[in-house]
Amino acid sequence: MINPEFSLPLAVPLRFFRTAPLWLLLAGVLFLLEPSTVLSSRHAPEALALTHALMLGFAGNIMLGALLQVAAVVAGVRAARAGLAGLMVWLGLQLGVALLVAGLWFMQPLLLQGAALSLSLTLLPLAGWLFVRLCRSPACDPTSTGLAFSVLALVTTVLLGSALVLVLTRGAALPFAALLRQHVLWGSAGWAGMLLTSVAVTVVPMFLVTPPWPAKLVRLLVPGTFLLLLAMLCWPVLMPLLVLPAAALVLPLWRLLQQSKRCVDPARWLWAWGGLNLLLVFGLSPWQAEDGILDAVVLGGQFLLGGLLPIFTAMLGKIIPFLLWLDYRRQRPLAGPLRHMGQLFPERWLKYLGWLALVAGLCWPWGGVAATAAGGVLLVYALLLLGMLRQACCKAVAALVV
Template identity: 35%
Template sequence: MRRALSPERSPALSVPFRFFLNAPLFALLAAGLLVWEGPGALASRWSPVSLALTHLFTLGILTSAMAGALMQILPVATGVRVAAAHASAVVVHTLLTAGTLALSAAFMVGAPALYAIALLLLAAALTWFLAACALGFWRYRHAERTGTADVLGASRLALVALLVTIAIGLLLACAQAFGIPLPIIALTNLHAVWGLSGWVGLLTIGMAYQLIPMFVVTQPYPRVFAVGLAPSVFALLALISFATARVPRVELPLGALLLVAYTAFAVVTLRLLWTRKRPSADVTTLFWRTAMLCLTACGPLWAIHIETGNPACAVTLGVVLLFGVAWSLVNGMLYKIVPFLLWYHAQRSLTGAAMRFAPKVKDMIPERAASMQFWAHLAALALLLAASLRPMLFARASGLAAGVSAAWLGLNILGAIRIYLSVSRKACATQIRAS
């Protein structure tokens, strides 16, 4: 098994939680937008509402959740602390949230001024985040814990991929804001590939190496596989970018190899999840199984899209990637990290007689409540897949279902926070009486 975490190295609770809370809030906003717009939102991946929905997911949900997870997991798992964690969290969260809203509004109304505002806000947020992470890696380069090379390697490559994603996104925003002539479709495809397969995908790989064996109680990932996968994915992304610019005929074979790499990750992860040491599957295991099954479906869907050129296939692939894979992963991650952090910080606040108020980790979010939200998530996924093929029939129903699932997740998290605050108040009152 991978070595134990060092939770005493955790940053303040507010550092990751401000990012984690963005996830259900932006999911609710995206669901509301889908209900409001209806079928037009899923008519094409290039429609303004579709682009707004995509960036509500990729920035408001995924980047927020990934940033919070990175700022929390790096210090406790590897010994690396993000520089000025509290200040960085406040600044990055504020700018990222405002920038995401501005960019989504810009897509909706097509105002060049909004693109410019979004460009400035997002560039500032993500540049600060990258700088804080890079400074942390440099400062703690001699404090990195042994046995974490795979986690650190994947995390570093994910941050480089984020930098590339930002650069391409800024070019696209400049093209919209200032009318600069650029190859929009090619750049948009590269932006999506670097963002999803690079930033989100590589960081998911790195986090999985730590979280799956530790929290889901599985065997570690095979050593050779863990060391080689992230560099291979990054190399393929670089080659795809070069091929797009110089050798377009090899772009599709390289894309197929990238899908093979991620399918291999999904298959290995599914094997670990199915052979885990605990007999019953908890909700995190269910979410990760769902995500990995969806990931294995991406290859065939991509091949069908390439073969047929059907725009509906592109929308279906987007639903599977964003909702089926990425959003499922975030849900599963939150159901492990949030209860554990609240439990740990509650324990730290208790001394003496107040220890009787100590909750258990499993009490923070009851398994039944989490399981019911999982089934709501599955229903939303099924309706979204149907809506990608028949938007007139299912678009608004899928938005309602996605909103119910997101609200349920948010309420479960808020319930855990209420337990934490209640324990803290009782501990404070006990200490006052004792003094």
């Protein structure tokens, strides 16, 4: 259940959401600078830098903003000085991502070590605090439980990433290939996948007016995914089983979307398209080429551009106007020019972003010129999203002074 009275100050989640397109813009520029190098190998420094600009810069800002806001309104978890705490987390994340992207692009050990330190000092205390507060929260719904598991996956991802930095910069005697595989798994299926599942349980029925998710499924899906990832730490041969939690999320999602009362809402097909790509990526990833050339790059890019990008587009198109409208209603509870969220973020805006996300996801798998075109689409998408978010915020401010 959503409890708007526990909502964070508007600036806290909005700061993360408005920063995300800047990292997407940077990712598009980086890709267009070295498209052939990025596509040649997943181990190329340029490919690693681009991946983290997308996954930690773009997706990470959206996921952290959503995590903090949903934890507050669903489980009642918020810091005493939420505005200051949110600002410190935001600053630490941006500094860490900037150092990491620069360190990987130029392969500079000091920058990589600084990134590991900044991200560890920012994300590990945050995750620990969130986990304790979520466990102590009286809320026992699947979303709250799923958020607790997702922050554990975030901790694991950060620790594995820090270990990889030690191998790269200090020559630590650790199994690099195994660490890299687990880092990717815990970051994608763990942190991103479990958080996405937990948020979808709440936002899909709420914004798309669908029936609720099957109760037993949402109660078991995230804990089951977490246990599977734990088992894969010891037995990587279990990796093909990752398609099971993906299917358990996507197939019911499609069924719910078919029953949505908002049949013409662009968010409906964006969730469906993103879910299809997530299912394909997790189904095909165990059989990628052993040498990691191109196939891994294509699958990783499809996870980000075909899976996460359309779903995050749908989420931003609903969550941001909802937060702005909620803040407006809190300040103007009786009357005013804003009557519904669509006045802040029209559905045609979401449709424009959705088509760009669709084009990027369709172009990327073909590689070569088509993949380069996807990089250009990212630039247009990022600039358009930045402009739309600015206009939405300006509309909300203007309505308050009328």
